Amino acid sequence: MDLIIKNGTIVTAKESFVADIAVKDGKIACIGSNLSMEAAKTVDATGKLVLPGAIDAHTHLAMPFGGTVSADGYLSGTRAAACGGVTTVFDYPMQRKGKGILGTIESRKAMCDPEACVDYAFHCIITDLNGGELLEEFQASVDSGVTSFKCFFVYKKEGMMVDDGTFIKILLKAKEVGAITNIHAENPDVIDLNIEKFLKEGKTSAWYHYLSRPEFVEAEADKRAVHWAKSVEAPLYIVHMADKEGLLAAVEAKTAGHPIFIETCPQYLEFTNEVYKREDGRNFVCSPPIKGQESQDALWDAIKKGTIDTVATDHCPFQSYEKDWGKDDFTKIPNGCAGVENLYPYMLAAANSGKISFNRAVELCSTNPAKIFGCDTKGSLTVGKDADIVIYDKEKDFTISVNTMHSDYDHTIWEGKKLHGYPVQTYVRGRMVYDNGEFTGEPGYGQFVKRKTALS
Incomplete structure (x- = not known):
């Protein structure tokens, strides 16, 4: 041996x-x-x-966003993962208008292969169907081992958002080839209205990042995503669930037997929206933003009851000077926080304190993500x-x-x-x-x- x-x-x-x-x-x-x-x-x-080693099913390494690139590339991000007990990370290559899925994946693999310190997998973000041609690549993506896709209901100005019709096409094609669709659910139009109003009123602190996209803004989009997934009987994985109302709608669908899977993140379990009132509030800016105590309590309740499936990080850190770009205008703060090295220690400490069992921590951070995303060699000591x-x-x-x-x-x-x-x-x-x-x-x-x- x-x-x-x-x-x-x-x-x-x-x-x-x-x-x-x-x-x-x-x-x-x-x-x-x-x-x-x-x-x-x-x-x-x-x-x-x-x-078993943890699987962080949600990271953004070397991700271009907000006029910069996330602070952890594939080397430092996977090094940090290893030191926190995470043995597999999922990253999100982003397909852009005019580009294909396979080319997007291969270009990211070329970056990752020489640098990765732990094993890695991909969800491919879909931003444009290229007139429908992109849907024909879904089967080839599955054959290559990338069996999940992601859509954004937000970031319209950044060219990342999909509308409802595109989302349904993706749900249906993913279902056809045996893949699963991930969704970042927030309502972009309400966010834009709120931002316009706050900027006109000179309300520019980090607190207004939260107020521009509070609980009901996420909840509407959660419900919409669940509605469409139920309507076309397609599997759906909701990333970084942060609000009580949307959570309850997703749990109701799960309980009724629909293949709806729910992820939340440690930052939503540890902090509340009060952090945005702090002097360093801009450091906590992420999307969806951290919500109120009622939402946090609902998330912990769902974790204890077994209706949240996974905990992942949405790891997307930026440097202090980049966060400072928005000290006088919250719309200029790059969205994202660190977490990949903290995921397993945080959830295991919760188990050590008796908040959950160690078995539940393993289920949330290792076994469930392996099952949901088809990692048949990962997720358990077997x-x-x-x-x-x-x-x-x-x-x-x-x-x-x-x-x-x-x-x-x-x-x-x-x-x-x-x-x-x-x-x-x-x-x-x-x-x-x-x-x-x-x-x-x-x-x-x-x-x-x-x-x-x-x-x-």
Whole structure:
């Protein structure tokens, strides 16, 4: 064997038990008590948890947006992922008018392959159907292992928004080829009306970013997306759910048996809209914005009840000086916050405090995203699957600071957050990439994850 991790408590989405886990050629070869075979390396995990690596199903690395590019490229973003126990990241290549899906994906793979420190997959953002020709590429995309697409109901001026008719065409074609459609749901026209009003009134602080797109603006679009998905009986994955009203509508559809899947993010679980009143409120500007306490309570309630399917980050950080572009005009603030290194530690700390179970944290951050998006070699500690493993110390105290993160940004909204319990080692396909605060991997080790048909 290449590696044996002994005496740890193995945690799955369904159960926890003390056992050894053996790794050979990047795969989990054996799980059992008191394994006695020889191994090149043996790790004693007595008193610690042994977890499947997390899957961050929502990141934006090296993303052009707001007149700049997100601060983490593929090297720093995946390095940070490794150090937070995330062993697979999903990124969002953006197809543009006149461009195809396969070309968009291949150009991003060319950027990612030499830099990725953990494994990676793609959802392809669709912005224009090129007169309908693009729909004919959906099958080829699925065949290539990219089995999910994303649409925006917002960012009209940026050329990223799709209208309802285009959205329905995408839903239907994705359903036909076995793919799943992701949606960023907010109402662009109401946002634009609000922005115009606030700017005329000289209301330009970060607080008005929230007020320009409050709960009901997201809720209307959530309901609309769910309505269309139900009407054409197509699967739908709602990204970064942040509001109570839209959440309840999506949960109602799920409960009725429709294939509706809901993602939320740690920033919505930790902070409320009060952050936009702070002096550094611009640092928290993301879209959808962080909402009020009632919405946060509803999100946690859904997590505990099992009606939210995944927690991912929408990782899209920018530098302080770029956020400062909007200190006197919220419309000039690049939208996005850091999170990929904080995802698993945050959710596991919630489990460590008793807010949820460790099994539920694994389900939300690993098992469910693997199932929903067709990552058949990921998401659980099972013989034959990739040896993506995190060792977690429930007694380790950790304070998040930009100085202890492994990204390229110069600030974090998580500064000063104290966590009880923290990952101490991360393995990607059996290779250690993180060890007690130090990145031990290398750029280019990460592999593209060719996925099966979504939900298969």
